[in-house]
Amino acid sequence: MHYITVALRRTPARLLLRAWACVIVSACWGFPSIAQSTSEATSATGAHGVRATHILGFADARKKANGTLSIQAETLQFQSSGNPVVEVRIASVQDVVVGEMSKQVGGLPMTMGKAAAPYGGGRVLSLFAHRKYDGLAVQYADADGGIHGAIFQMHKGEGELLRKELVAKGARVSETATHAARQRTAEATNESK
Numbered sequence: 001m002h003y004i005t006v007a008l009r010r011t012p013a014r015l016l017l018r019a020w021a022c023v024i025v026s027a028c029w030g031f032p033s034i035a036q037s038t039s040e041a042t043s044a045t046g047a048h049g050v051r052a053t054h055i056l057g058f059a060d061a062r063k064k065a066n067g068t069l070s071i072q073a074e075t076l077q078f079q080s081s082g083n084p085v086v087e088v089r090i091a092s093v094q095d096v097v098v099g100e101m102s103k104q105v106g107g108l109p110m111t112m113g114k115a116a117a118p119y120g121g122g123r124v125l126s127l128f129a130h131r132k133y134d135g136l137a138v139q140y141a142d143a144d145g146g147i148h149g150a151i152f153q154m155h156k157g158e159g160e161l162l163r164k165e166l167v168a169k170g171a172r173v174s175e176t177a178t179h180a181a182r183q184r185t186a187e188a189t190n191e192s193k
Contacts, residue, residue: 050158054078057138057150058086069136069152071165076138078152088140093171094147095139098159102130134159138166 049070054061058078061067067080075087106113106129114122114129136152136159154162167173 049077049079050154050162052078052136052152052154052158054080055135055151055153057148058088059148060084061086069154069162071162071169074169076166078150088138088150090166090169090171092141093138093166094141095137095174096163096166096171097137098163099135099137100156101133101135101153103133104129105131132156136162 049068052067052069054063054065054067056063061078061080061083065080065083067078067083069076069078071077071090072087074090076090076093077085077087079085104110104126110125110129114125116122117125133153134156136154137149138152139147139149141147152159163173
């Protein structure tokens with residue numbers, strides 16, 4: 001009988017601990033899944049363009065500036081709020097490469113949740129605490145024949161759509177980039193079988 005009394009006294013504490021663990025786990029599992037949901041854009045560019053972050057490369061654009069990347073007539077344009085439009089002629093584009101980037105999300109609350117997770121559970125939470133982006137690298141020649149490059153970050157799926165539209169408008173793409181794109185497509189097909 002003494003055993004039953006001890007077990008009953010510890011039950012509310014265990015329930016409270018389990019409740020907090022459930023709250024932390026559901027918060028850590030829920031936020032990244034919301035962050036990783038991507039919407040397929042029906043049109044990569046056009047009158048509205050694609051929301052992108054200019055990492056580096058365009059001479060007159062600030063580094064890490066958020067703005068709109070669009071294709072207008074014969075130019076690739078980047079417009080950040082309050083700044084003039086920076087543009088490159090599509091005919092001068094010599095290579096376009098799309099890659100996948102990953103960034104950890106959650107900030108301090110996610111870090112605290114990983115530290116509080118028992119039995120090494122923080123490592124498991126780290127697997128789901130990343131948001132994926134597309135990186136678009138454009139190599140182009142200026143009016144003097146100098147070679148330059150620009151790198152942009154955008155939502156997953158939009159980089160490939162933008163690359164296809166640039167190629168359709170006359171941008172050149174190297175064979176290594178085309179081969180890598182075919183290989184990614186083949187790998188995705190094999191994984192789904």
